[in-house]
Amino acid sequence: MQVKKSNDEDVHKCLVCGYEMVKMQACHIKCVNCGAEMDCSDKGFIW
Ligand SMILES: [Zn+2]
Numbered sequence: 081m082q083v084k085k086s087n088d089e090d091v092h093k094c095l096v097c098g099y100e101m102v103k104m105q106a107c108h109i110k111c112v113n114c115g116a117e118m119d120c121s122d123k124g125f126i127w
């Protein structure tokens with residue numbers, strides 16, 4: 081897997097498996113390992 085690092089992005093770890101999650105869109109991140117997805121509506125959950 082490729083890991084991209086940008087200065088202004090935080091890295092989120094998947095709550096399910098701990099894998100590094102990929103930012104798909106501004107408010108949408110996905111775990112490429114287990115397929116879990118999070119978005120802004122889950123604010124209290126991961127953000
Ligand atoms: Zn995961």
